[in-house]
Amino acid sequence: MSLLPSAxxxxxxxxxxxxxxxxxxxxxxxxxxYRLLGHGSEWRGIxxxxxxxxxLAMRGWMLLLALGLSYLSYVLRGLRWQWLMPPxxxxxxxxKGTLIGFTGVAFLGRPGEPIRPYYIAxxxxxxxxxxxxxxxxxxxxxMGTVGLLAGLALWLxxxxxxxxxxxxxMQALHHAGQLLLGFLAVVLALLALLYRMGTRWxxxxxxxxxxxxxxxxxxxxxxQLSEGVQGGLAYPARMAAALACxxxxxxxxxxxxxxxxLAYPGMLPHFSLAQTILxxxxxxxxxxxxxxxxGGGMQIATLLALTKVFGAxxxxxxxxxxxxxxxxxxxxxxxGLYFASRExxxxxxxxxxxxxxETAPTR
Numbered sequence: 001m002s003l004l005p006s007a008x009x010x011x012x013x014x015x016x017x018x019x020x021x022x023x024x025x026x027x028x029x030x031x032x033x034y035r036l037l038g039h040g041s042e043w044r045g046i047x048x049x050x051x052x053x054x055x056l057a058m059r060g061w062m063l064l065l066a067l068g069l070s071y072l073s074y075v076l077r078g079l080r081w082q083w084l085m086p087p088x089x090x091x092x093x094x095x096k097g098t099l100i101g102f103t104g105v106a107f108l109g110r111p112g113e114p115i116r117p118y119y120i121a122x123x124x125x126x127x128x129x130x131x132x133x134x135x136x137x138x139x140x141x142x143m144g145t146v147g148l149l150a151g152l153a154l155w156l157x158x159x160x161x162x163x164x165x166x167x168x169x170m171q172a173l174h175h176a177g178q179l180l181l182g183f184l185a186v187v188l189a190l191l192a193l194l195y196r197m198g199t200r201w202x203x204x205x206x207x208x209x210x211x212x213x214x215x216x217x218x219x220x221x222x223x224q225l226s227e228g229v230q231g232g233l234a235y236p237a238r239m240a241a242a243l244a245c246x247x248x249x250x251x252x253x254x255x256x257x258x259x260x261x262l263a264y265p266g267m268l269p270h271f272s273l274a275q276t277i278l279x280x281x282x283x284x285x286x287x288x289x290x291x292x293x294x295g296g297g298m299q300i301a302t303l304l305a306l307t308k309v310f311g312a313x314x315x316x317x318x319x320x321x322x323x324x325x326x327x328x329x330x331x332x333x334x335x336g337l338y339f340a341s342r343e344x345x346x347x348x349x350x351x352x353x354x355x356x357x358e359t360a361p362t363r
Contacts, residue, residue: 103336
């Protein structure tokens with residue numbers, strides 16, 4: 001997920017540019033899939049009937065387990081948001097905002113991101129900027145947790161090492177793990193600098209007259225991240241609980257993904273937890289490029305990882321790519337739509353209100 005505020009994409013010139021970039025990137029990804037997969041003999045015999053029979057052969061109880069673990073991740077996300085807030089946050093409002101917000105992302109794409117902090121700010125009667133600060137901190141925790149888990153899996157896991165050894169990529173494996181862990185160390189150092197100098201940096205970015213939109217948003221992001229770090233360190237026990245929740249969020253996502261893979265009997269029968277973490281890393285990278293209600297990047301990344309990295313057969317890999325996309329983005333939608341309809345929310349009006357709150361001056 002993008003860390004910078006997404007308000008600028010609503011301005012028509014920027015929106016057109018981003019739409020063009022997304023379409024070009026999607027075409028490039030489709031070309032990559034064609035080059036890597038289209039010439040393989042295992043793909044020539046695939047048909048819609050074959051995909052249907054593959055889906056029918058899966059273990060239903062494992063699919064239900066994957067769904068339940070996916071739902072658990074949203075419950076934990078709500079808890080993490082509550083721990084990132086000062087004491088007094090109401091969990092019921094936060095959980096409803098989480099369900100409605102992720103449903104907005106599913107149908108509107110990344111422009112729906114501000115819906116969740118806007119809903120929570122309205123329900124808690126707190127400033128929208130304070131909830132956006134928590135949103136930025138949440139993105140940082142997501143990136144840090146996925147990077148930590150993937151780095152440890154790449155560097156230390158025997159099952160991942162055996163997989164890479166078979167492919168002759170052992171040295172690259174250790175380098176990738178070390179780079180990820182080194183990147184996390186750099187991020188921690190930057191957070192420490194933001195804690196001490198974030199306010200000063202924000203003022204410097206805001207000072208020049210006639211500053212552009214990007215510089216203004218960068219100043220806002222730096223200020224929000226600095227405030228989030230300072231607020232977290234003001235309540236160290238709450239920050240520790242938020243860190244534990246972040247780990248629990250991503251472990252529930254990892255176990256959900258593992259259950260989905262193991263639901264296909266005989267495909268990858270010994271798919272380990274560390275290998276699942278590696279797959280989730282690929283999926284997370286692919287989810288950065290998503291078209292509203294269509295997806296794209298996530299399905300392609302899942303397909304490539306399962307077939308080219310883990311050696312899964314093509315038909316079940318294609319089925320998993322589709323199911324994982326539906327599970328990650330749309331399984332929560334019935335709950336979000338239910339709560340939104342109970343409160344008479346209009347998605348477009350809420351989206352516009354969130355945009356106006358996001359772009360409103362903070363001073």
